Amino acid sequence: MASRDDSPAARHRRTASEESGVLGTALTTRHIEAFGRKVTTTASHLIGDPSSSIHYQHAMSELQKELRRPGIQQRVFSYAKASPTELVRSKLSTSEIQHRALTYLPDEILANIPEDENVYSLFQGFQATLPEEESERRKKQRRSNLKGQKLLEGADDEEPTTPLEKLKKERQKLNHKLEMMSVRKNMCSSEIREIDNKISNLNTMRKIVLDRLGDLEQDEVQMEQDLLEADNRLEDMLEELDDAATLNPTATPPTEIDIETEITEEETSFMSASIYEKLPSPKAKRHKPSRRKSMPIRHEHFEAGSSIKEFQAHNDMITALDFDAPFGTMVTSALDDTVRVWDLNLGRCIGLLEGHHASVRCLQVEDNIAATGSMDASIRLWDLSQAEYSTRLDSTKEEDAEDDGFAFEDSNETPQPPQTSSMQSCPLFSLEAHVAEVTALHFRGDTLVSGSADKTLRQWDLVKGRCVQTLDVLWAAAQASSTMNSGSNNDGQWRTTGRLPDASADFVGALQCFDAALACGTADGMVRLWDLRSGQVHRSLVGHTGPVTCLQFDDVHLVTGSLDRSIRIWDLRTGSIHDAYAYDNPITSMMFDSRRIVAAAGEPVAKIYDKTDGRHWDCGAGMNAEEEGRSPASVERVTVKDGYLTEGRKDGVVGIWTSAGEALSDIA
Amino acid sequence: MAYRLPDAADADSPLKPDELAVLRAQYEKEGPYVGVQTKFNYAWGLIKSSSRSEQQEGVRLLSEIFRNEPNRRRECLYYLALGNYKLGNYQEARRYNDLLLDHEPANLQAASLRGLIDDKVAKDGLMGVAILSGVAIAAAGVGAMILRGARRR
Numbered sequence: 001m002a003s004r005d006d007s008p009a010a011r012h013r014r015t016a017s018e019e020s021g022v023l024g025t026a027l028t029t030r031h032i033e034a035f036g037r038k039v040t041t042t043a044s045h046l047i048g049d050p051s052s053s054i055h056y057q058h059a060m061s062e063l064q065k066e067l068r069r070p071g072i073q074q075r076v077f078s079y080a081k082a083s084p085t086e087l088v089r090s091k092l093s094t095s096e097i098q099h100r101a102l103t104y105l106p107d108e109i110l111a112n113i114p115e116d117e118n119v120y121s122l123f124q125g126f127q128a129t130l131p132e133e134e135s136e137r138r139k140k141q142r143r144s145n146l147k148g149q150k151l152l153e154g155a156d157d158e159e160p161t162t163p164l165e166k167l168k169k170e171r172q173k174l175n176h177k178l179e180m181m182s183v184r185k186n187m188c189s190s191e192i193r194e195i196d197n198k199i200s201n202l203n204t205m206r207k208i209v210l211d212r213l214g215d216l217e218q219d220e221v222q223m224e225q226d227l228l229e230a231d232n233r234l235e236d237m238l239e240e241l242d243d244a245a246t247l248n249p250t251a252t253p254p255t256e257i258d259i260e261t262e263i264t265e266e267e268t269s270f271m272s273a274s275i276y277e278k279l280p281s282p283k284a285k286r287h288k289p290s291r292r293k294s295m296p297i298r299h300e301h302f303e304a305g306s307s308i309k310e311f312q313a314h315n316d317m318i319t320a321l322d323f324d325a326p327f328g329t330m331v332t333s334a335l336d337d338t339v340r341v342w343d344l345n346l347g348r349c350i351g352l353l354e355g356h357h358a359s360v361r362c363l364q365v366e367d368n369i370a371a372t373g374s375m376d377a378s379i380r381l382w383d384l385s386q387a388e389y390s391t392r393l394d395s396t397k398e399e400d401a402e403d404d405g406f407a408f409e410d411s412n413e414t415p416q417p418p419q420t421s422s423m424q425s426c427p428l429f430s431l432e433a434h435v436a437e438v439t440a441l442h443f444r445g446d447t448l449v450s451g452s453a454d455k456t457l458r459q460w461d462l463v464k465g466r467c468v469q470t471l472d473v474l475w476a477a478a479q480a481s482s483t484m485n486s487g488s489n490n491d492g493q494w495r496t497t498g499r500l501p502d503a504s505a506d507f508v509g510a511l512q513c514f515d516a517a518l519a520c521g522t523a524d525g526m527v528r529l530w531d532l533r534s535g536q537v538h539r540s541l542v543g544h545t546g547p548v549t550c551l552q553f554d555d556v557h558l559v560t561g562s563l564d565r566s567i568r569i570w571d572l573r574t575g576s577i578h579d580a581y582a583y584d585n586p587i588t589s590m591m592f593d594s595r596r597i598v599a600a601a602g603e604p605v606a607k608i609y610d611k612t613d614g615r616h617w618d619c620g621a622g623m624n625a626e627e628e629g630r631s632p633a634s635v636e637r638v639t640v641k642d643g644y645l646t647e648g649r650k651d652g653v654v655g656i657w658t659s660a661g662e663a664l665s666d667i668a
Numbered sequence: 669m670a671y672r673l674p675d676a677a678d679a680d681s682p683l684k685p686d687e688l689a690v691l692r693a694q695y696e697k698e699g700p701y702v703g704v705q706t707k708f709n710y711a712w713g714l715i716k717s718s719s720r721s722e723q724q725e726g727v728r729l730l731s732e733i734f735r736n737e738p739n740r741r742r743e744c745l746y747y748l749a750l751g752n753y754k755l756g757n758y759q760e761a762r763r764y765n766d767l768l769l770d771h772e773p774a775n776l777q778a779a780s781l782r783g784l785i786d787d788k789v790a791k792d793g794l795m796g797v798a799i800l801s802g803v804a805i806a807a808a809g810v811g812a813m814i815l816r817g818a819r820r821r
Binding site: 110122187190 | 703705
């Protein structure tokens with residue numbers, strides 16, 4: 001640009017220094033001026049001159065046209081698919097970059113685009129949701145407007161004047177509405193389908209988690225076994241150390257605290273307030289010392305009425321069964337004269353309780369203690385924690401008989417020699433005073449009450465192991481009729497039931513005690529409430545027309561079942577009937593937990609009455625037996641605890657079901 | 669069926685705030701198990717908005733729908749293209765729109781959107797070229813001056 005040779009040296013030096021001082025660049029003012037002049041002259045020549053402006057404009061419009069056409073533009077800008085501003089924004093702003101990262105869809109997703117099979121498009125769905133609100137608002141507006149305005153508006157809308165057009169418009173509108181309606185309908189149905197899909201998804205997830213829970217509980221049992229072993233070893237070690245240290249033989253006599261409180265105060269109500277208040281509510285969590293530290297909860301998550309296990313426990317009719325806790329230990333007895341102990345978690349037989357000379361008619365399991373009442377008129381107690389049983393070993397061995405005459409032997413006093421028999425160290429003692437078969441028993445704490453075919457009830461002290469009271473039912477009935485003979489009140493009298501007394505029915509069908517309160521149901525259909533302190537009957541509940549076979553009370557209600565096919569729920573405070581319902585066959589067994597009354601009523605299913613929602617339903621093998629072509633025997637005995645239901649049938653099969661489902665958690 | 673897709677111009681008419689509030693309330697009410705339609709309604713309402721952050725949120729929701737609902741993907745492509753177009757992300761917009769046109773060459777709305785995107789890109793491009801060339805000239809001038817000044821020394 002700059003020429004060095006044609007300018008004088010001095011001048012050049014001066015201007016150069018001047019320029020560099022001002023601008024700091026190599027351009028001189030002269031050159032800028034010259035450049036500017038050139039540009040302006042060219043421009044003015046092109047634009048200003050009317051003769052040449054045509055060419056310029058033509059060229060420019062041509063160029064513009066070219067540029068407007070997308071084809072060219074694309075060619076021009078194909079090197080960058082994004083515009084420069086976009087590029088700048090996407091590279092520099094952090095929020096933009098974040099947004100892009102969030103919304104970026106990888107190519108593999110983009111490649112997978114299935115055919116559009118939807119009945120309506122999302123946009124149609126959008127329209128179907130929105131316009132309704134809009135039109136409503138418009139209507140409201142119109143209504144609020146003045147009449148004159150309405151007319152004006154009508155004119156503005158240029159409504160069709162001819163009736164034909166009007167009708168056509170109306171028709172069009174209706175068509176549109178109809179279309180929208182169908183879109184909405186389809187929206188609903190597709191939404192339902194969506195929800196169904198979600199539900200099935202959730203169900204499969206639930207199943208997976210449930211399986212996981214099952215595995216965990218299995219592991220838990222294993223772990224507890226390990227813990228127990230460790231505890232035992234630790235105890236042994238400590239004992240040895242103690243022995244070595246003191247050299248004193250440690251006699252460990254069990255402290256026999258005299259808890260016989262013979263209070264003979266007369267009570268007029270069925271239960272004195274002191275006892276009544278102590279009655280535990282089933283809703284309150286029982287804090288009993290359990291052999292197990294953890295509570296299995298799996299069954300609570302099963303669908304209500306679903307089967308947990310089913311197995312052939314005996315070869316003959318089940319006469320009694322009970323268990324300590326869900327997935328705990330169960331004891332069953334049958335007419336085949338055996339008493340079996342089961343591990344409910346693994347569904348295995350731990351062993352046999354042997355000692356009775358005849359079949360067991362009634363039994364109860366509480367924590368580790370089992371009590372059995374037999375047709376040989378004796379009652380035996382067993383300590384199930386003494387069973388030599390490991391969950392790992394397959395110990396279905398059935399051991400040789402234990403000698404009886406083991407009575408009054410406390411497990412605390414006996415050391416634990418290595419046993420060969422799994423159940424050898426289980427028997428505690430036997431209670432023998434009845435002169436006929438024991439048909440019902442119940443124990444709580446240190447008190448056991450039993451009912452026998454010799455028409456007496458006996459109260460036993462489990463610490464001393466002897467009978468402390470004998471209650472003669474017939475004597476009490478006679479007493480009641482003689483003392484309360486006034487008027488039509490014949491409560492307490494021994495009644496002959498409406499039908500012929502069933503020879504097979506037990507004289508004492510069921511009983512339950514709590515502290516000094518005792519309730520018993522007898523073959524005459526009466527339910528008598530006793531006070532063990534006075535040995536008197538306080539109240540008799542009349543209502544059943546057949547022998548009472550089962551009975552249970554909690555803090556509010558007393559529930560009884562009878563061979564007259566009915567189940568009656570009595571109010572415990574007032575003694576009046578609270579509710580009653582009947583089945584088709586005589587009730588042979590009944591038990592309730594916090595929510596449901598479960599009964600065995602000569603059907604292949606257990607009958608369940610839900611107290612909270614009043615629903616009757618069946619649970620058991622008979623439910624879908626027809627389509628499976630089986631014919632399960634009728635249920636004879638039921639036991640339910642915390643929604644865990646076991647039932648024993650006429651053919652010796654024991655079924656375990658859940659009656660709770662999720663409902664159990666609702667109560668808590 | 670009358671029309672299954674909105675015109676591009678439809679995206680430029682924002683909803684009234686209370687209308688959008690209704691859609692948002694519905695969307696929030698359904699929580700984590702929100703239905704596709706509800707989600708779309710809200711997303712579309714957001715895209716129609718004139719606020720940039722709301723538009724971005726709308727595009728984000730749409731991309732979620734796209735991921736989770738394979739049988740709505742084809743439709744979603746169009747809305748994604750439209751949303752990105754409104755946001756000025758022409759590269760993305762073109763990517764989605766071209767994909768949609770691959771599947772449905774006869775789609776009028778997509779075709780017109782392609783035209784719109786091309787126009788916008790071209791305009792921005794021209795402006796960009798103008799700016800760039802201006803910058804280039806200035807840089808060249810400055811460079812030349814430096815060069816000359818250096819040579820004078």
